[in-house]
Amino acid sequence: MKHRRLFVALTFASSLLVATANAGQLTRDNGALVGDNQNSQTAGAEGPVLLQDVHLIQKLQRFDRERIPERVVHARGAGAYGVFTASETLTDISQATLFTAGKQTPVFVRFSSVVHGNHSPETLRDPRGFATKFYTEQGNWDLVGNNFPTFFIRDAIKFPDMVHAFKPDPDKNYGTNRTLFDFFQHVPEATRTLTLLFSNEGTPASYREMDGSSVHAYKLVNADGQYRYVKFSWKSQQGVRNHDPRQAQTVQGQDFNHMSRDLITAIDAGNFPRWDLYLQVLEAEQLAKFDFDPLDATKIWPEELIPSRRIGSMELNRNPANIFQETEQVAMAPGNLIPGIEPSEDRLLQGRLFSYADTQMYRLGANHQQLPINRAKAEVNSNNQDGAMNSGARVGEVNYEPSTLQPRPQAASARYSNLPLDGMTQQRRIAREQNFRQAGELYRSFDRKKQQDLVQQLGSALGEADVAARQTMLSYFYKADAGYGEALTRVAKGDLSQVRALAQALVD
Numbered sequence: 001m002k003h004r005r006l007f008v009a010l011t012f013a014s015s016l017l018v019a020t021a022n023a024g025q026l027t028r029d030n031g032a033l034v035g036d037n038q039n040s041q042t043a044g045a046e047g048p049v050l051l052q053d054v055h056l057i058q059k060l061q062r063f064d065r066e067r068i069p070e071r072v073v074h075a076r077g078a079g080a081y082g083v084f085t086a087s088e089t090l091t092d093i094s095q096a097t098l099f100t101a102g103k104q105t106p107v108f109v110r111f112s113s114v115v116h117g118n119h120s121p122e123t124l125r126d127p128r129g130f131a132t133k134f135y136t137e138q139g140n141w142d143l144v145g146n147n148f149p150t151f152f153i154r155d156a157i158k159f160p161d162m163v164h165a166f167k168p169d170p171d172k173n174y175g176t177n178r179t180l181f182d183f184f185q186h187v188p189e190a191t192r193t194l195t196l197l198f199s200n201e202g203t204p205a206s207y208r209e210m211d212g213s214s215v216h217a218y219k220l221v222n223a224d225g226q227y228r229y230v231k232f233s234w235k236s237q238q239g240v241r242n243h244d245p246r247q248a249q250t251v252q253g254q255d256f257n258h259m260s261r262d263l264i265t266a267i268d269a270g271n272f273p274r275w276d277l278y279l280q281v282l283e284a285e286q287l288a289k290f291d292f293d294p295l296d297a298t299k300i301w302p303e304e305l306i307p308s309r310r311i312g313s314m315e316l317n318r319n320p321a322n323i324f325q326e327t328e329q330v331a332m333a334p335g336n337l338i339p340g341i342e343p344s345e346d347r348l349l350q351g352r353l354f355s356y357a358d359t360q361m362y363r364l365g366a367n368h369q370q371l372p373i374n375r376a377k378a379e380v381n382s383n384n385q386d387g388a389m390n391s392g393a394r395v396g397e398v399n400y401e402p403s404t405l406q407p408r409p410q411a412a413s414a415r416y417s418n419l420p421l422d423g424m425t426q427q428r429r430i431a432r433e434q435n436f437r438q439a440g441e442l443y444r445s446f447d448r449k450k451q452q453d454l455v456q457q458l459g460s461a462l463g464e465a466d467v468a469a470r471q472t473m474l475s476y477f478y479k480a481d482a483g484y485g486e487a488l489t490r491v492a493k494g495d496l497s498q499v500r501a502l503a504q505a506l507v508d
Helices: 002-021 054-064 156-166 177-184 188-198 245-254 258-268 284-289 324-328 347-364 437-445 448-462 467-480 482-492 496-504
Strands: 077-086 104-113 128-136 139-146 218-221 227-236 274-283 308-318 341-343
Touching (some): 054 347, 077 258, 077 324, 156 177, 177 448, 177 467, 188 437, 188 448, 188 467, 227 284, 341 347, 437 467, 448 467, 448 482, 467 482
Antiparallel strands (some): 077 104, 104 128, 128 139, 218 227, 218 341, 227 274
């Protein structure tokens, strides 16, 4: 008995040593210390994110599995079928055949709110998802974006943290501006997108009257393997209409399903909504010529520097027959690409390539792409097999490759383009952050009424933050535009002299 007590005491003492060795420091789930929780590992300063970044992969895997069965983000959604008609032939820059003048491609679009739950009011302030599945003859292509052209963060390693800051606090099951701005005081690159969120853009009047954006840069690759960097954007033919704070409050008291109801009612009445698809193009050698990083998801590509051109239009003309089987089971993922379209080295996109497909596999199962809403119109001829809910019709004795008995030749034209790389693996911030300039330009683009609504909404929210976080956040907006920062400081009851001093120390 004496020896047993000594063993227990030693065991307890050793557990205390283990527990206190990492006390207060960030670790992975296996207890190992985290060396950098701000930047993903990349292949050189401009290269893609590495699969060996186990901390990034673990964060995204755990984050993707936080909810059963509701989506962690984009839970509240509405969808519709339609057709995309190309107006330009882009064979000079892409071998994706849907970009052939006059060609029509069936689509399914899912609109959504990002943060709030499945039955939340559609009046709540939130970015809106704008995700389009193109059922092309080369396979399914998912263009998964938002109504905002920029995002809050530039590295996928911060995505779980950002969503946690927006979601309900774990001790009270509702969100607070205190914790929201406690996070964002450390994320100056969010200044522009926070400005959008707290403006009237954060409360769209309808899905039909809303633009969309790819947010990320992609690559278009031609038959010779040459690539250009591109951004896509949807422009509503119905125009853009948002609610101001008073209108949003009134609508919520009358109908908290107003966006879904508007879309369904309009299509049922034959009032089919339409969008034009625009494209911006950059040559690879142009990336280094801007004073911001064009692959940074917190930045727009200014039209005056990188003009856009219309390459097609989309019409939505049929509502789902069953919301669960179609709108809720549709599985959008940025990794669903086709030959001629590739991801860029955007660090946020690189993480989403894994995370979205992984969360759909968790939420709907390994065979979710066999569901009717997700099934490709092109022939599927893979060696993936079995698993729960497998409704495929594969036959024969060969489920491997290469094989002489049943050859499945590879297509040389579908090879990835070659990306020149230099340097070493690293975990560092991007070189050209420029966190505030575009936020100031956005604020100055608003008319006086929109500026006043923004200042009142954002200033009131900032007033709920802790003093230090409030002052830091105010300095970001002051750095973006002095008039913007001063107005917010008055509403938030901040210390203007300290805000100016903090802003003076910031580098844009």
